Amino acid sequence: MDTPLATVLGRGMPQIPQPRSPVSVSDRMWSVMACFRLQEGPLTLGAISLRTGLPKTTVHRMVAQMARSGFLDRVDDGVTLGMRLFELGHQVPRSRRLRDLALPVLEDLQETTRTTVHLAVLNGTDALYVEILRPPRTQPLPSRVGGRLPAYSTGVGKALLAHAGESPFAATCKNGLRPLTPSTIRNENALRAELAWIRANGVAFDREESAVGIVCVAAPVFGAASKLLGALSVTGRRNELEVDRLAATIRMAGLSITRRLRDAAAVA
Amino acid sequence: MDTPLATVLGRGMPQIPQPRSPVSVSDRMWSVMACFRLQEGPLTLGAISLRTGLPKTTVHRMVAQMARSGFLDRVDDGVTLGMRLFELGHQVPRSRRLRDLALPVLEDLQETTRTTVHLAVLNGTDALYVEILRPPRTQPLPSRVGGRLPAYSTGVGKALLAHAGESPFAATCKNGLRPLTPSTIRNENALRAELAWIRANGVAFDREESAVGIVCVAAPVFGAASKLLGALSVTGRRNELEVDRLAATIRMAGLSITRRLRDAAAVA
DNA sequence: GGCGGCGTTCCGGAGAACGGGACGCTGCCC
DNA sequence: GGGCAGCGTCCCGTTCTCCGGAACGCCGCC
Numbered sequence: 001m002d003t004p005l006a007t008v009l010g011r012g013m014p015q016i017p018q019p020r021s022p023v024s025v026s027d028r029m030w031s032v033m034a035c036f037r038l039q040e041g042p043l044t045l046g047a048i049s050l051r052t053g054l055p056k057t058t059v060h061r062m063v064a065q066m067a068r069s070g071f072l073d074r075v076d077d078g079v080t081l082g083m084r085l086f087e088l089g090h091q092v093p094r095s096r097r098l099r100d101l102a103l104p105v106l107e108d109l110q111e112t113t114r115t116t117v118h119l120a121v122l123n124g125t126d127a128l129y130v131e132i133l134r135p136p137r138t139q140p141l142p143s144r145v146g147g148r149l150p151a152y153s154t155g156v157g158k159a160l161l162a163h164a165g166e167s168p169f170a171a172t173c174k175n176g177l178r179p180l181t182p183s184t185i186r187n188e189n190a191l192r193a194e195l196a197w198i199r200a201n202g203v204a205f206d207r208e209e210s211a212v213g214i215v216c217v218a219a220p221v222f223g224a225a226s227k228l229l230g231a232l233s234v235t236g237r238r239n240e241l242e243v244d245r246l247a248a249t250i251r252m253a254g255l256s257i258t259r260r261l262r263d264a265a266a267v268a
Numbered sequence: 269m270d271t272p273l274a275t276v277l278g279r280g281m282p283q284i285p286q287p288r289s290p291v292s293v294s295d296r297m298w299s300v301m302a303c304f305r306l307q308e309g310p311l312t313l314g315a316i317s318l319r320t321g322l323p324k325t326t327v328h329r330m331v332a333q334m335a336r337s338g339f340l341d342r343v344d345d346g347v348t349l350g351m352r353l354f355e356l357g358h359q360v361p362r363s364r365r366l367r368d369l370a371l372p373v374l375e376d377l378q379e380t381t382r383t384t385v386h387l388a389v390l391n392g393t394d395a396l397y398v399e400i401l402r403p404p405r406t407q408p409l410p411s412r413v414g415g416r417l418p419a420y421s422t423g424v425g426k427a428l429l430a431h432a433g434e435s436p437f438a439a440t441c442k443n444g445l446r447p448l449t450p451s452t453i454r455n456e457n458a459l460r461a462e463l464a465w466i467r468a469n470g471v472a473f474d475r476e477e478s479a480v481g482i483v484c485v486a487a488p489v490f491g492a493a494s495k496l497l498g499a500l501s502v503t504g505r506r507n508e509l510e511v512d513r514l515a516a517t518i519r520m521a522g523l524s525i526t527r528r529l530r531d532a533a534a535v536a
Numbered sequence: 537g538g539c540g541g542c543g544t545t546c547c548g549g550a551g552a553a554c555g556g557g558a559c560g561c562t563g564c565c566c
Numbered sequence: 567g568g569g570c571a572g573c574g575t576c577c578c579g580t581t582c583t584c585c586g587g588a589a590c591g592c593c594g595c596c
Contacts (some may be wrong), residue, residue, distance in 0.1 A: 011277065023338075023552090024292070024333040024337075024552075024553090025293040025297075025331040025333075025552080025553080025583095025584075026293070026297065026330070026334050026337045026339065027333070027336070027337055028339065029294065030337040030339070030352075030583080033356055036359060037359075038359050038364075039363075041361070042361075044542070044543085045542080045543065045544095046541070046542065046543085054586095055585080055586050055587080056542095056543085056586085057544090057545095057586050057587075057588095058585065058586060060543070060544070060545095061584080061585085061586095062294070062584095065292040065294040066294050067282075067291075067297070068294070069292075069294045069295055069297070069298040070291075070294070070298065071294070075494065080360070080361050081356060081359065081360040081361065082363065083363065083389070083391045084298075084359040085328075085353065085356050085357050085360055085394060086357045086358075086362075086363050086398075086414060087351050087357070087391075087396065087414050087416070088349060088353050088357060089300055089354045089355070089356060089357015089358060089412050090357060090412070090414025091304060091305075091306050091359075091414060092349040092351060092353055092354040092357075093308075093309070093310075093348050093349065094341065094348065094351060094354075095351065095354050096306075104369060104404075104405070104520065107404040107405070108404075111404065114527055119311070123353070123355075125352045128351060128354075128355065130354075135377070136372075136375045136376075137372070137380065144358070145358050146354060146355050146356075146357065146358025146359060146360075147356070168540095170464060181332070182382055184381070187523075188596085210465070229506075261301065262525075291583090292550095292583080292584090293553075293583080293584080311551095312574085313573075313574065313575095314572070314574085315587090322555095323555050323556080324555085324573095324574085324576090325554075325555050325576095326553080326554065326558095327552080328574070328575070329553075329578095330553095333582065348588070497537080504557065533551075
């Protein structure tokens with residue numbers, strides 16, 4: 001994500017005239033798409049060239065091709081991600097199946113708790129939000145469907161990390177624990193202990209670890225063969241949400257979804 | 269969409285040994301992604317090879333590259349669309365901006381009418397659903413976020429088509445009007461008249477034209493400079509929804525969103 | 537008029553993509 | 567057990583597509 005393509009390409013580092021590691025077109029296409037940021041308008045070819053480190057000519061050609069294929073859209077003065085990507089994104093089965101089966105339970109949870117409900121999956125070392133239900137007419141929290149946060153710093157993320165086995169944990173430690181707030185876990189051993197606690201108790205708490213003033217309770221969701229599929233959480237402002245009282249409710253919701261997933265798997 | 273890649277590639281037609289029209293990798297990648305269908309499990313390499321018309325070896329290599337880039341995910345026994353696509357799909361600005369600004373109004377509409385609310389944009393000659401709000405605990409309608417239907421056959425679609433200018437209308441006629449139900453408009457002149465009526469009245473009705481037993485009322489949404497951005501609709505079962513009584517409400521909602529979009533554009 | 541930035545076109549060179557062919561594996565059926 | 571169909575994978579010579587520097591036309595601005 002933050003890897004500048006120049007690194008991947010072995011460019012922008014003139015001091016080392018490496019034979020230039022072979023780069024697939026697929027890599028280049030990815031890097032072009034990845035340089036679009038949320039909350040930004042269209043990008044010019046020049047901007048894309050700058051961000052990817054690809055020569056202007058190359059960007060020109062690739063954008064033309066990708067626009068023909070529908071990956072990108074040409075708008076009045078620039079380029080944006082294309083509607084075909086929107087379409088494809090909603091067909092990704094990993095998120096889709098989970099979401100569809102979890103939705104009724106999430107709705108119940110949303111209605112009984114009157115708070116914001118999150119559903120997330122683990123992607124690399126990040127928690128990636130798959131669905132968010134907000135109570136109508138409230139100041140929305142900053143979380144976004146399709147957005148991601150480091151797993152160790154959020155409730156859903158820790159619930160995921162706790163049940164995902166050793167390798168994501170190791171990767172997390174290797175990446176380093178950068179604190180988002182004063183309360184974010186910043187120590188490998190503390191994280192290990194926290195995850196053990198989460199495994200033992202079936203819920204994860206987030207006490208202002210991802211954003212100041214925001215707290216949350218989360219529980220994991222499993223599929224057939226006890227495979228970790230995702231996690232759900234209830235989130236709110238510190239003075240409006242009593243996380244301890246909701247722990248049992250969230251665990252319950254997690255188990256409900258797990259049950260639904262297993263039943264669906266049995267039918268299919 | 270339904271174009272077999274073999275055609276694009278000039279393959280599979282041995283009788284004409286054309287010099288083989290040049291095909292970009294981007295096209296091939298697109299065709300690989302496009303052969304995944306909703307409600308389907310993972311595909312094997314062989315299946316992808318079959319659907320795209322690409323040689324097995326080529327598919328093997330491309331899938332490997334695309335999986336490395338995150339476009340695809342390798343699962344136990346096959347390949348699926350990757351989580352990165354999910355992520356990218358949610359950043360597409362055309363749908364994102366519209367959705368974000370329309371959402372509060374859609375929620376109000378959902379709450380006051382207690383029915384399913386749709387938000388869609390025009391993509392080619394199809395209506396592409398960008399957001400759907402369903403009343404909790406109801407039998408869901410078949411529509412899907414990220415799904416598409418021919419514009420001429422749905423309420424939102426006709427509202428879009430009516431205000432999209434001549435070219436989408438011409439394309440629609442060229443594609444042919446395939447009826448989805450006995451009530452679907454199947455005549456070019458009838459469609460033209462219907463669209464004129466919609467422009468004059470500001471709302472579009474769908475009386476079981478896209479699915480038997482399903483009716484809907486729709487209205488367009490415009491942005492700055494009166495540019496058509498999308499359309500919204502309220503949908504329900506024939507015996508539960510009185511479309512005529514809701515016409516004014518939907519028009520009102522459409523205008524509210526239009527206003528919000530203009531205000532937001534003025535600020536930005 | 538000079539200039540910086542934009543998007544665009546051209547074209548020779550080269551390296552990534554291509555795909556036929558062959559291999560090892562599994563599961564199925566005679 | 568042998569044959570076989572289908573799977574994923576690997577090898578490797580060919581070649582076609584991608585690559586990107588250079589140059590161009592265009593606008594808006596000091």
